[in-house]
């Protein structure tokens with residue numbers, strides 16, 4: 001197998017420019033899913049990135065790009081296009097535009113199936129059903145169920161992965177050390193805890209605070225789906241890697257790469273990926289670039305968007 005050749009700076013720049021080419025010029029603020037730019041030394045799957053692009057205005061904007069941009073050859077770092085899609089040097093600029101337009105075909109993000117209507121549904125009724133729930137084995141080890149807390153007028157919902165020991169003992173979400181850390185972050189950014197809804201994907205604590213399993217999360221999600229249907233929040237903040245990968249999708253990059261970015265989640269609500277406060281507690285540093293520093297930037301960006309609602 002041929003040894004990997006180190007990319008030159010020019011090749012790296014070319015790869016990033018091509019992504020920019022595939023991104024509508026007015027992308028900022030138009031859609032939620034950001035294209036993941038390759039890290040230095042990382043290969044980038046152009047076709048996958050193109051397929052992931054959401055609905056965008058069609059070709060007028062592409063035609064307005066400078067000719068020099070559309071005539072670039074894909075860099076050596078990009079995956080090979082299928083033979084039938086490869087532009088030959090003889091192909092006209094129009095051919096290349098057609099190719100890029102085809103690659104930008106809208107693809108609807110994954111959404112949850114809508115739940116059947118439930119007459120007189122309410123947050124209280126959902127909490128009562130959760131308290132009786134035996135849909136997964138976590139009902140055997142829980143002390144209290146933790147449905148979530150907050151006003152039914154909340155415009156912002158924070159979603160973690162599962163209750164911990166303190167939450168299992170009290171039935172209230174985010175009341176342990178991690179919850180107190182979240183409270184401080186919220187207060188520092190100008191949020192009142194009473195104005196937001198805070199909950200988890202799972203409503204029962206997994207033993208030893210292990211990660212939730214996929215089947216547990218699938219089992220429990222209809223409760224969260226019903227809560228969100230009633231709340232109709234404008235924004236979601238998704239806390240931690242497990243919750244982010246479930247709410248945004250299993251192919252989502254890790255939280256350290258996508259924190260602070262906005263996505264359309266499976267709930268079809270603009271969602272910001274954020275660090276989980278328990279991770280921040282383990283990361284003591286506050287210096288620039290540290291997770292706590294990054295969280296501070298992210299929560300301020302969240303507050304800014306929240307204030308603009």
Ligand code: SF4
Pocket residue numbers: 130133134135136137138139145202203204216219220
């Ligand atoms: S975790 Fe969810 S699905 Fe499992 S028992 Fe608790 S409420 Fe029911």
